[in-house]
Amino acid sequence: GGGRRFVRSHDYDSPCKQMKFYFHDILYDYSNSTTNSTSAAATKPTALATAVSSNGTFFGQMVVFDDPMTSSSALPPLLNVTADSVRAQGLYLYDKKEAYNAWFAFSIVFNSTVYGHGTLQLMGADIISQKTRDISVVGGTGDFFMSRGVATLRTDAVEGFVYFRLQMDIKLYECYV
Amino acid sequence: GGGRRFVRSHDYDSPCKQMKFYFHDILYDYSNSTTNSTSAAATKPTALATAVSSNGTFFGQMVVFDDPMTSSSALPPLLNVTADSVRAQGLYLYDKKEAYNAWFAFSIVFNSTVYGHGTLQLMGADIISQKTRDISVVGGTGDFFMSRGVATLRTDAVEGFVYFRLQMDIKLYECYV
Amino acid sequence: GGGRRFVRSHDYDSPCKQMKFYFHDILYDYSNSTTNSTSAAATKPTALATAVSSNGTFFGQMVVFDDPMTSSSALPPLLNVTADSVRAQGLYLYDKKEAYNAWFAFSIVFNSTVYGHGTLQLMGADIISQKTRDISVVGGTGDFFMSRGVATLRTDAVEGFVYFRLQMDIKLYECYV
Numbered sequence: 001g002g003g004r005r006f007v008r009s010h011d012y013d014s015p016c017k018q019m020k021f022y023f024h025d026i027l028y029d030y031s032n033s034t035t036n037s038t039s040a041a042a043t044k045p046t047a048l049a050t051a052v053s054s055n056g057t058f059f060g061q062m063v064v065f066d067d068p069m070t071s072s073s074a075l076p077p078l079l080n081v082t083a084d085s086v087r088a089q090g091l092y093l094y095d096k097k098e099a100y101n102a103w104f105a106f107s108i109v110f111n112s113t114v115y116g117h118g119t120l121q122l123m124g125a126d127i128i129s130q131k132t133r134d135i136s137v138v139g140g141t142g143d144f145f146m147s148r149g150v151a152t153l154r155t156d157a158v159e160g161f162v163y164f165r166l167q168m169d170i171k172l173y174e175c176y177v
Numbered sequence: 178g179g180g181r182r183f184v185r186s187h188d189y190d191s192p193c194k195q196m197k198f199y200f201h202d203i204l205y206d207y208s209n210s211t212t213n214s215t216s217a218a219a220t221k222p223t224a225l226a227t228a229v230s231s232n233g234t235f236f237g238q239m240v241v242f243d244d245p246m247t248s249s250s251a252l253p254p255l256l257n258v259t260a261d262s263v264r265a266q267g268l269y270l271y272d273k274k275e276a277y278n279a280w281f282a283f284s285i286v287f288n289s290t291v292y293g294h295g296t297l298q299l300m301g302a303d304i305i306s307q308k309t310r311d312i313s314v315v316g317g318t319g320d321f322f323m324s325r326g327v328a329t330l331r332t333d334a335v336e337g338f339v340y341f342r343l344q345m346d347i348k349l350y351e352c353y354v
Numbered sequence: 355g356g357g358r359r360f361v362r363s364h365d366y367d368s369p370c371k372q373m374k375f376y377f378h379d380i381l382y383d384y385s386n387s388t389t390n391s392t393s394a395a396a397t398k399p400t401a402l403a404t405a406v407s408s409n410g411t412f413f414g415q416m417v418v419f420d421d422p423m424t425s426s427s428a429l430p431p432l433l434n435v436t437a438d439s440v441r442a443q444g445l446y447l448y449d450k451k452e453a454y455n456a457w458f459a460f461s462i463v464f465n466s467t468v469y470g471h472g473t474l475q476l477m478g479a480d481i482i483s484q485k486t487r488d489i490s491v492v493g494g495t496g497d498f499f500m501s502r503g504v505a506t507l508r509t510d511a512v513e514g515f516v517y518f519r520l521q522m523d524i525k526l527y528e529c530y531v
Contacts (some may be wrong), residue, residue, distance in 0.1 A: 040224065042239055061396070066273050089272045135473075136475045176187065336367055
């Protein structure tokens with residue numbers, strides 16, 4: 001409860017709030033560690049994906065994830081801890097038949113002494129061929145009540161089909177403080 | 178058409194518009210009533226879900242729903258009526274391998290003499306272990322043109338795997354009136 | 355970077371920005387052209403869909419798409435070109451067991467000399483039985499930085515289960531210019 005003040009930033013380089021994270025996705029491939037895996041394919045690549053590309057663009061595959069987000073690039077020592085953590089939970093889809101390209105919709109769940117408590121909702125096109133790509137922060141709750149903004153994604157590491165790490169620079173331009 | 182006035186509320190406890198509903202989800206389990214069922218699993222739990230938990234956290238399962246929303250907790254007499262109704266349509270995912278936890282993305286479709294006509298779009302983390310959890314209202318149309326806000330969810334009833342009922346307290350903080 | 359000015363429109367008929375497109379969806383049906391197909395079913399209709407309707411409402415089917423958007427109703431000569439294009443990428447679901455009805459969540463990716471560069475994020479109920487239906491524009495990036503608005507959909511053509519074309523009238527009411 002209690003009143004808040006609304007703050008709007010008009011400048012891409014001067015958000016009203018900014019946070020930088022690494023997003024770690026460890027895809028279960030049926031043989032790797034179930035303890036360490038943080039995501040899994042909920043659907044197979046579609047028949048269209050298979051028909052156009054033998055080595056796989058995964059068109060239509062949906063992955064569900066519960067991925068840790070960290071302030072430095074190292075994986076956290078315990079991947080599934082939910083106390084004092086920041087986690088991204090939701091889905092991504094592979095959405096292009098000629099290339100490896102994705103679309104994201106997810107929440108970031110903050111349960112953190114550093115960053116606070118609450119959630120942000122994000123959605124957008126992860127155009128993998130671009131060095132950086134912006135997706136939208138479309139809402140927030142708790143300490144991020146009613147926030148809006150942009151998150152800039154940059155691929156930081158890829159290890160086969162099992163692990164990727166994104167830098168995620170979250171910039172809020174509408175804040176209730 | 179016609180001009181509207183923009184109203185912003187800065188106080189969690191004093192939204193510019195508030196509506197309280199019960200959200201009823203009756204999952205088709207291959208044996209219950211097809212007439213009464215309002216949702217169905219579009220994907221099975223992933224191999225990761227099965228590997229980590231024999232009694233099921235359903236990690237990666239996506240459910241598609243067309244769920245009635247009512248102002249009192251009783252189920253409506255006719256579950257599929259669309260005249261003078263409020264319905265929630267979209268998806269939820271189970272998104273945690275160690276626990277039963279969900280993520281929602283859906284629209285509320287108002288076709289109601291009481292609440293008006295139009296839609297609200299919602300998205301967020303349904304952290305089932307918390308007594309109440311807030312998700313975001315990220316947009317609206319018709320009588321809810323351009324609305325934003327928060328919906329507070331509280332589990333009100335659970336009957337096995339086939340029925341659950343949520344209280345949904347919708348609070349809008351950006352209204353065009 | 356650089357400062358922008360925030361503009362809000364209060365009138366449905368006078369958005370701060372407006373763009374009209376045709377949205378082309380060519381569903382892969384396992385036999386048509388893989389070159390021309392722009393979408394594919396990632397899940398089958400659920401058992402509930404099959405149980406209630408032999409001729410198909412597809413309840414629970416999710417389709418992933420990478421659909422061209424054009425300013426005139428004709429299909430573009432090359433369906434998969436990404437240079438100087440506007441494309442819609444994301445998912446739709448069939449979400450009603452008694453009728454053919456859909457729900458959308460997607461991004462529009464602009465890479466266009468005419469419309470600019472960036473993305474819009476959209477989400478909402480596509481109530482197919484209504485002549486026109488509004489969905490929400492919940493965020494934007496690049497030239498559409500932080501935009502919000504409404505997109506009005508109208509079915510323009512349907513050819514069996516393989517092709518449909520929507521008119522999409524995008525109206526933004528919150529613009530950063």
